[in-house]
Amino acid sequence: MTSLVTTAGDASFLDALSAGDSPLHRLDPRAKLLTTLAFAAAIASFPKTAVLPLLPFALFPVALAAAGGVPFGYLARRLLLILPFAILVGAFNPLLDRAPIPLGPFSVAGGWISFLSILLRFVLTVSGAIVLVAVTGIHGLCGALEKLGVPRALVTQLLVLYRYLFVLLDEAGRMDRARALRSFGRRRLGISAAGPFLGTLLVRTWGRAERIHLAMLSRGFDGSFRFDRPLRFGLASALFTAGWLVLFALFRSVDVPLALGAFLVAGGR
Amino acid sequence: MHMADALVSPVVGGTMWAASAATVAVSSRRVQQGTDDRRVPLMGVLGAFVFAAQMINFQLPGTGSSGHLGGALLLAILLGPHAAFLVVVSILAIQALLFGDGGLLALGCNAFNMGFFPAFVAYPLVYRPLAPAGATSARRLVGAIAAAEVGLVLGAFGVVFETTLSGISDLPFRPFLTAMVPIHLAIGLVEGAVTAGVLTFVLKTRPDVVDPASSPAPTTTSRLGAAFLAAALLVGGVLSWFASTKPDGLEWSIAKVTGRAAPVEPDAARAATSLAGIGGGLATLALVSATGWALRRRR
Numbered sequence A: 001m002t003s004l005v006t007t008a009g010d011a012s013f014l015d016a017l018s019a020g021d022s023p024l025h026r027l028d029p030r031a032k033l034l035t036t037l038a039f040a041a042a043i044a045s046f047p048k049t050a051v052l053p054l055l056p057f058a059l060f061p062v063a064l065a066a067a068g069g070v071p072f073g074y075l076a077r078r079l080l081l082i083l084p085f086a087i088l089v090g091a092f093n094p095l096l097d098r099a100p101i102p103l104g105p106f107s108v109a110g111g112w113i114s115f116l117s118i119l120l121r122f123v124l125t126v127s128g129a130i131v132l133v134a135v136t137g138i139h140g141l142c143g144a145l146e147k148l149g150v151p152r153a154l155v156t157q158l159l160v161l162y163r164y165l166f167v168l169l170d171e172a173g174r175m176d177r178a179r180a181l182r183s184f185g186r187r188r189l190g191i192s193a194a195g196p197f198l199g200t201l202l203v204r205t206w207g208r209a210e211r212i213h214l215a216m217l218s219r220g221f222d223g224s225f226r227f228d229r230p231l232r233f234g235l236a237s238a239l240f241t242a243g244w245l246v247l248f249a250l251f252r253s254v255d256v257p258l259a260l261g262a263f264l265v266a267g268g269r
Numbered sequence B: 001m002h003m004a005d006a007l008v009s010p011v012v013g014g015t016m017w018a019a020s021a022a023t024v025a026v027s028s029r030r031v032q033q034g035t036d037d038r039r040v041p042l043m044g045v046l047g048a049f050v051f052a053a054q055m056i057n058f059q060l061p062g063t064g065s066s067g068h069l070g071g072a073l074l075l076a077i078l079l080g081p082h083a084a085f086l087v088v089v090s091i092l093a094i095q096a097l098l099f100g101d102g103g104l105l106a107l108g109c110n111a112f113n114m115g116f117f118p119a120f121v122a123y124p125l126v127y128r129p130l131a132p133a134g135a136t137s138a139r140r141l142v143g144a145i146a147a148a149e150v151g152l153v154l155g156a157f158g159v160v161f162e163t164t165l166s167g168i169s170d171l172p173f174r175p176f177l178t179a180m181v182p183i184h185l186a187i188g189l190v191e192g193a194v195t196a197g198v199l200t201f202v203l204k205t206r207p208d209v210v211d212p213a214s215s216p217a218p219t220t221t222s223r224l225g226a227a228f229l230a231a232a233l234l235v236g237g238v239l240s241w242f243a244s245t246k247p248d249g250l251e252w253s254i255a256k257v258t259g260r261a262a263p264v265e266p267d268a269a270r271a272a273t274s275l276a277g278i279g280g281g282l283a284t285l286a287l288v289s290a291t292g293w294a295l296r297r298r299r
Helices: A004-018 A029-044 A052-068 A072-090 A092-096 A110-147 A152-182 A191-218 A235-253 A256-268 B010-033 B039-053 B072-079 B081-099 B107-130 B137-166 B173-205 B221-244 B249-256 B267-298
Strands: A100-103 A106-109
Touching (some): A029 A052, A052 A072, A152 B010, A152 B039, B010 B081, B010 B137, B039 B081, B137 B173
């Protein structure tokens, strides 16, 4: 995992993006959540050696990022952070699956094809999730979850966790910086000091929870949260969902790049 | 230990979603039944605590490597299994959405591997019997290490099981398992020791936090054990049924890569298919990029 500061910075930038206003932001969060789930499921449903038929699915994150104002550079940077993990996970395939697969005049080990497929799946699903948050926001998603029947205890938990995530990341970052300064940057946190260090953070956290509870009570908290704007699944949301579902079904059943290539080759003759 | 969407098949992802959703439903009912609304901010902030604690790396003795707390066992000890499971699910959801760790489809797998096993197996069946309320710090250490080992090894087993059943990675079951288990035994040792260290520190400074009165002893241990067994049988049964209907991976791969049944095609036709494939792939990417560019310009 990357350092505390970059992590918090990346996430809070995403939070800022989700506060934006575009036709995409105004869609019902349920439409965007369900579409993204269908997107992930469609990609996962391909056999493991699928590379070409996955390519058209890039349209979903690219179009949403473009229409929702998510900078492509930011998306690329986030994907680069994930890439080492994806390579690590996929790297076994070329070693294990050596059965040759013909590719034009050449042949490659089948493992390389599935390795490429895994990398592509990583890029697509991770960018889908990031773009979903960027155009919906965690609060919007929590509202969608509640409407979709997710138990209130979990929705509330997500909201409070998200609300205090950055506070706690900051607090842990301050403690870690203070510790590093006191040890003149020479010694790293040892395992024997980890207990008291994390214990201190836990005790502070517990005290914070008690203060938060008192503050909530004094503002009339009765055990549940309310969402400020009621969700409306309007025509735009319905069109958005239906349109993407039709596209995913098309991309899933027709190998679009191959058909396109055959058309181009035929046209070139 | 996070499973990614890229390695999960829809059947495995969907089955584990169902198993985790059922556990979420049961846990939520139990948490909502509790009348203590102090739990709402406490669970949320403790989730944020675990999130932050996972970012704090400490040096492991004797090696150059570093480790960090997982936190699920600690949550179970502090909050009880039901609330702890919900907190773990919320952490995993945020990690999948904000950080690209795990994924939406893999959320069920991850919740089961990293939430269910520590909260509903390791904590009630291992930690509690070994370190009941008021136990000495030595017994807490033993209990925490044993419970962390059990939780992590079961979780590692889950990862191997789900990955090989999904069939997207070529890792074979047995070697993958023999690689994962020793690693997670070592991780469990660290996890247990640090969990016990945190508990010992907190007991000294704020004993009411780990007070047995504030966290009710699990009375449904045997029922949960039975439920776990039933879930395991269900998941195992359903998944193996699907697994056996899957065609052999090699036949599949050859048929799918460059078109239908590529090996029987004559060379010229095969070359044409490949050319079409590569050209078509590039053309698709160009079209996707152009759409993105056009949409951006319109804004």
